[in-house]
Amino acid sequence: MEIEADKKTVVPGRLAVDICGLVLKNPVMTASGTFGYGEEYAPFCDLNRLGAIVVKGLSLEPRQGNPPPRIMETCCGMLNAVGLQNVGVRAFIAEKLPFLRQFNVKVIANIFGETIDEYRRVTEILTRAAGVHAIEVNISCPNVKKGGVAFGAYPDAAAAVTEMVRGETDLPVIVKLTPNVTDITEIARAVESAGADAVSLINTLTGMSVDIERRRPHLANVTGGLSGPAVKPVALRMVWQVVRSVKIPVIGIGGIMTADDALEFLITGASAVQIGTANFIHPAATMEIIDGIEDYMIRHRIGCMKDLIGSLQTDGC
Amino acid sequence: MEIEADKKTVVPGRLAVDICGLVLKNPVMTASGTFGYGEEYAPFCDLNRLGAIVVKGLSLEPRQGNPPPRIMETCCGMLNAVGLQNVGVRAFIAEKLPFLRQFNVKVIANIFGETIDEYRRVTEILTRAAGVHAIEVNISCPNVKKGGVAFGAYPDAAAAVTEMVRGETDLPVIVKLTPNVTDITEIARAVESAGADAVSLINTLTGMSVDIERRRPHLANVTGGLSGPAVKPVALRMVWQVVRSVKIPVIGIGGIMTADDALEFLITGASAVQIGTANFIHPAATMEIIDGIEDYMIRHRIGCMKDLIGSLQTDGC
């Protein structure tokens, strides 16, 4: 519709957000591990329209990941135990980044390691590459030195990784938090103090599913990460807790399928959102979410994202 | 069908389980807060057929609970912030227990308090009452002395409550664990050491939901407890972790809607299960689950619960 399009262009920056110096066209990013390296969804999405693309988690060396079966559907969710299969940071730069550089879109590299030094080295390599705009540090990865417990499960380990990455790069550093903790605000505060420019949450909740006929777990890895609409209430609660605990921007992730879901996170205080599992269900989900947020803002006469973000009222509740 | 019925009576005790001396007809209990005090579901279920009834959480004094709205539906789940409204332990004994005593069913009293002494006093009163067969201690309740953090969030507080209750009663003591923790096995081990006869898990995951039109939380209490099929994978994973960490029986709870769901928990190692949200969706859910477990055992030629419980194979996974 002509009029619609017109209305939308009146305020070109209506959806723009600035996250620790990273200016995004709109607050809608793709979540790591759910959008490949961008190419996979190019037939369905205009990548230029995305706020940012967060690529699949990168490690120093290529990793082949877990044996199959790797995924299982659950009620309104899915479990995955991909095991962080990836081409490795060098192949990413050589083979995947040139494709992404063709687009006018911010590229965020999601990284992980099994030692703090591995995090450092991946960061170092990515900082030298052209076309990476920020680093997202996945601290849900098992810490081999600490017996496989995730770095993100304890404040000191989370802070140590953050500090190391922070010291290695000028790029904005986003630390991605795991929800499998007693008090996520404690971890958020620890990484903030250690120099994180922003936090993103949540990564997947650890879950499991059993094939009762074979009396075996559905996943070869036994447990996997739960994502999708099932986890949205938990994600939103954690975003709400964290926005009130830290001063750095918070990126909301978890079960966002529609613009309405994204709006719940933005209103609660997330400065941006990431779309994960929804891409699998509907490959153009991000496009519809961007349009839907804009429609909502027009309908509610909200001129800029600043007036939307964190506008939740809880008095009298 | 005649033959079916016949087959079923061949092994009358096929479904029987013994949980720390508490012998149940079958491993299917109702979860606290989802089955009222039994009366509410009497029109739909034969209460005599249940393994046990766990009643709504009881406190020393009556509690009026949280203001409405108290519940909200989420994708494959629901949030509740009932706020532990209950008649109080004395009114329970005077007004609710006589009804339950009419049935040949084990009654488990779920209790909570805001101080350790409150837990003790509720236990004391219940132990003197006729017709209470076990105590389930809800340690997800906020500890007023520790600034409202749940007793169940930290091993020392969880152990302290358990020890106090244990010292006050001869009844079996089941400690109900919260999933909102980094390492549930740590809490399970702490309460085991403190004298718990069994653990039950999970209580609800804390979640939130926002009304984007009004830009307010859907619940007056802002956050609430997530239950229903959405949480099942998380519950099952925690049961799997805990059964390998403690020697006492584990009761599985979380998102069990069907016999197949219950079987996932039993195969994973739960000695019994509790049915919560499913009662709301289908008031006779417990009856169908009991029948379904029996049908499965007949079909798979499993003679007794011992051969089913914990029969999960994970080698080669």
Place this chain on the structure above:
Amino acid sequence: MAEKPSVAIGQVMENRSVAPGHFLLTIQLPLSFATPIPGQFVMIRDPERGEPLLPRPISVYDFQREEGHAILNLLCRVVGRGTSLFSRLNRGSTLTVLGPLGRGFTIDPDVRQVLLVAGGVGAAPLAFLLQEGSLLKPDSGKRKVTAYLGAGTSELLTGLDRFQGFCDLRAATDDGSCGYCGPVTELLAIDLGGYDAKSTLILACGPAAMIRSLDLLLRDTRIRCQVSLEERMACGVGACQGCVVAIKEGEGRIGYRMVCKDGPVFDIGEILWNPSVDG
């Protein structure tokens, strides 16, 4: 006394659009389904769907027994996902129907004038009350019944035909397309002086705003009034304590009552509108 509720598998016999966003569901039930009392409701759910999870509460609009089965009618408005899916159910679809549930309307013997006040689909339980016959008893002496029906526009005055010819009818629409132009409570306010406070009973069902206006309107009168309330529900049977409303408990204390079990019909005077302000 209310008969015992049950869970039945109902079959959709007809699903008819009666106004924009409003539909009438006709459901066939087994004869064993208990006879509802006006004001009672059922919880309905599509058993084929894992989502939406919770059943939805809907008032009984009509209930009849025929050869071999019972017929339940529900008048519904599309609000969100659940009701929207119900509106698209085809003939032959199955629904689980839990009920009848709750406490219905109570008409004291001394009532001689009954005023039915409805907003939108709030007409449903009142239409059932009117047709079911409860208003005629006890000595079969006829009571005078006047229905005040309100809606946004004439099209949305659903269920009108179930009132016409059975009682005096006063309509109000927000756009004036039928009857009085304005809220139905304003129309009632104009008439109110003409009714004898002692022998009049108001029975009302409608949106929260209408019930609140009614409360304000009646505050200085002694006219008895029962209202049917709505609250989000999970179980519908008093087990989850999710559906509470705040009630004045005396001595300025608040208490919570369950809409599904203690209600949905309450005396309007009992209700505390905003506990944080009024309590």
Place this chain on the structure above:
Amino acid sequence: MAEKPSVAIGQVMENRSVAPGHFLLTIQLPLSFATPIPGQFVMIRDPERGEPLLPRPISVYDFQREEGHAILNLLCRVVGRGTSLFSRLNRGSTLTVLGPLGRGFTIDPDVRQVLLVAGGVGAAPLAFLLQEGSLLKPDSGKRKVTAYLGAGTSELLTGLDRFQGFCDLRAATDDGSCGYCGPVTELLAIDLGGYDAKSTLILACGPAAMIRSLDLLLRDTRIRCQVSLEERMACGVGACQGCVVAIKEGEGRIGYRMVCKDGPVFDIGEILWNPSVDG
């Protein structure tokens, strides 16, 4: 080259039961939907449902263009919740259809004899291959095609009519109700010596057990064989890395390939059946 995939809203034109637990879905798609290559698949989902969440992968059984739209046929077996709900879709229901996806069958120019080996609904992609014409090229010189179709019982030899008259046909049923009594791979084993190893190509689709037997059968021959594999999928486009199979990488190493993007068609010799044992 495969054309670009898209997400289309399809409309169910017909949903016909073809055997117990088997149904044929005829879906109307916009003309813009790319022409599938035999062996490719689509991911389908009922957009009205929040659950099941993930789309389901189904091979293309037939694809035609008509005036103004394209017609897609899918041959499905009821396995679990998703396929069971699809089996009950009515004419006029909508489905989202993502595709065409994956790498189809490749027929080298030197192939003169093609053996199609199918178990159950595995016949679907092979029937499409046969009808679509790829087997005739390149010099329009005809290749000899023999189809080996296996199923539990004669009733379940679905899609038989799409092979009859278009190629030589050899049937096998577990109960002997039609053709050879036993697994289809046993029937193939009997005939295998009669085919020239160098110019023969086997194209197979069916249950894992069938593919494994085929692998054992062909291990000592040099007959080329491509198989279509199944694995649980989330995205269908190579983004989630959920659908991998283990592949021999040389030097005894294992690698994982995505069924949705690198397959579903693989050379049988590449596949590592049980990495923990064979790797």
